[in-house]
Amino acid sequence: MGVIRAEAGAVASDVRLSGEIQAEKSVGLAFRINGRVSERNVNVGDRISAGQVVARLDPTLERNELTAAQASLNAARGELDTARNTFTRQERLMAQGFTTRPRFDQALRARETAQAAVENAEARVELARDRLAFTELRAGVPGVVTARSIEPGEVVQPGQVVITMAREEGRDAVFQVPARLLEDHAGTYRVRVALADNPAVSAIGTVREVAIQADPATRAFPVKVSLTDPPEAMRLGATVTGVLEISTPSIIAIPASALTQQGATPAVWVVDPATSTVSLRPVDVLRFDPDKVIVAHGLEPGDIVVSAGVQALHPGQRVRQLPARSAARGGPA
Template identity: 70%
Template sequence: MTHPSASRFRPAVAALLLLSLAACQNEPAAPAEGRFVRVVTVEAGKLANEIQLSGEIQAEKNVGLAFRIGGRVTERPVNVGDRVAVGQIVARLDPTLERNALTAAKAALEAARGEVNTTRSTFERQERLMAQGFTTRPRFDQALKAQEAAQAQLENAEAQLELAQDRLGFTELRAGVAGTVTARNVEPGEVVQPGQAVAQLARDDGRDAVFNIPANLLEKKSGETTVRVALADAPAVTALGRVREIAPQADPVTRTFAVRVGLIDPPEAMRLGSTVVGTIEAATAAIIAIPASALAQQGVSPAVWIVDPANSTVSLRNVDVLRFDPSQVIVSQGLAPGEIVVSGGIQMLLPGQRVRQLPAPTAAGRTAAASQAAGRPAVPPS
């Protein structure tokens, strides 16, 4: 049942509404203003990923020590792990045969010298007689040839003496460089052949960190990649190095490539055989990072709103996302450095809509926002 007084007020209310609508139609339309949004300018960068690999410390150069002559080993005063200096004796051979050969060479030299003196005296006498006409040409020539043969024998005896002295010296194997003995291959009493390795020496003039790396991680240019190497049991002990050598062929079992990294001034704690961890920073091609709040969607593809600086209008553009991070999105394609992207207020945007950029927050504004986020009242500046 309707109240009688309500029926009397309905015509008056309707009249007031009609007058209000007519007044609104007669007023001029307000100019369209842009929607306030927050924007960021696109900047190019590189995405770095750290790759860690395990390896070991090895000598940059290894030297095999061997005798130049064969014989029986009588002494080997060094063992694995010993440090040797330049000229230090590593092993000795039995010198009996070489000493006897040296004695025989000395005797042959003395005999050759005596023969030279004899033939020289004979030739000088024949030369005087030839000048006086008291000898024949054949005897003179014979004395000359005998002197030349004796001189040749003397030179041969001198060479044999030097050879015998050298062979006696070869019975002592000395280190030509300083280093550490990493292997011994013979024991005293064994008979060795010339050139047979007696010991292995790791030189002190360089250290390498050796890693086994899959083919997809190999750098195309050796020497340009910097590797940070740290001891596995003491990460604070570090050294920098550069790729020095890459094996041309993969290991037949592991299918990995041995990569040698030359260390730059490695600390003493990085001893041979130590386990190390190498860290390589692998940078991708140029990428772009934008705030996560800037990411929109167009159909099933991710997209962003691009601001046209000429007329302050926006348009939606598809992008390829490489990676999602908590606070940002890594875009691989779709954006160019210098473009303006809407980072805040994308919910109500339409293609072609005019926008206005919000001013950058001041220090006081950031403080107030932080206080409100923490639940504290903002304190106005004095």
């Protein structure tokens, strides 16, 4: 009776996927105020630097507000100068006894009121300057424009994203991975990424994020792979292929001839070394290969499994073992 001795191993399977290069981080640019767009200086695909103006609003209203605020400030400063002079005169007369306390207090209050009016006017000028500056939309970080949603003449609202840009410091390869490949969360994932039209351009990546919800259209899970030092040719939007190396620990590979059934459940005959009798044991099959079966659960390292003649056995039957050989360890498939 041919038997094998089960040994634990790992099975690595290469899964080929198709995906695209995306930015690791995207930034949405929006105006802080509402207004009518007068300029849009960038298009999709343009590279922009930090501080670059990407769009402008018509600044007429904000310039008028700034002019009015500056005029109010000048008037308030004139009133403050008059109030200060009046208070200085009343202070001198008070020291000489030539004025009354009510008139002195009135001059003091007038100076304080004029000072507050100047501070309020200065704040209005700063606010008007800020609003005028907000008519220019500037990029805070360098990157590449990936989307735009405005044209000159359109009216935009505060906070409305009008330009989307991809930051330059990181790139992901994004793949749609079937759920069955992600069921074993104990596995480890390494990805080799290459351009679809030029496989010689490649990079190594690590899985950065696995979506917790499947894409409604594909029923697959988006997996983001962070690329390590990607080549310049791997531009945003480029189509790439990825080889996902999934390593599953604690499995046992047995010959296909050793597999039988217990009802509708896969099973194998296991030999008791003390009594040389066999018993049927159900197993969980991870994968069927042409010449072997990958068992995920049901067998332990060291178990003696009948590998030939399984159709003629019955529970408790005594068998004579031929010299045992080890089960083939799981290798790359």
